[in-house]
Amino acid sequence: MTNRNVLFLKLVRWSGWPLLPVVLLFLLTGYIMDGRYGLSRLLDEKTALTLHRMLHLPLIILVLVHSVPAVYLALQRWGWIGPRDEGARDAEPRKT
Ligand code: HEM
Numbered sequence: 001m002t003n004r005n006v007l008f009l010k011l012v013r014w015s016g017w018p019l020l021p022v023v024l025l026f027l028l029t030g031y032i033m034d035g036r037y038g039l040s041r042l043l044d045e046k047t048a049l050t051l052h053r054m055l056h057l058p059l060i061i062l063v064l065v066h067s068v069p070a071v072y073l074a075l076q077r078w079g080w081i082g083p084r085d086e087g088a089r090d091a092e093p094r095k096t
Pocket of ligand 1: 012013014016017019020023066067068070071
């Protein structure tokens with residue numbers, strides 16, 4: 001596995017855990033505002049909106065940090081793209 005792939009796998013695994021509470025809170029505050037399923041009893045609408053708004057940016061960043069490298073690694077696994085050859089830059093040009 002190349003250094004890049006090791007880094008990408010770490011990014012996928014580390015970002016997965018904060019993503020879990022952030023996505024759950026995002027859904028919860030959304031449903032609280034909506035008043036569905038009686039969840040509006042948990043928190044007033046104004047606080048839910050403030051929290052929901054604050055969660056947008058971390059959610060977008062975490063989704064990108066989690067899924068872009070995950071998709072990249074999956075494409076490599078499926079053979080749709082090749083692994084980056086890390087020695088290529090220093091290697092002699094190939095004589096054909
Ligand atoms: C709300 C959305 C998501 C949440 C909360 C989430 C959460 C997690 C968590 C907690 C893990 C375990 C990390 C570990 O092993 O330490 C994980 C692994 C993984 N996730 Fe997600 N994930 C989400 C969306 C996605 C999406 C959209 C993709 C792909 C496009 C994805 C791809 C993966 C992959 C490939 C792994 C396994 C990495 C490995 O080989 O260990 N996830 N995710």
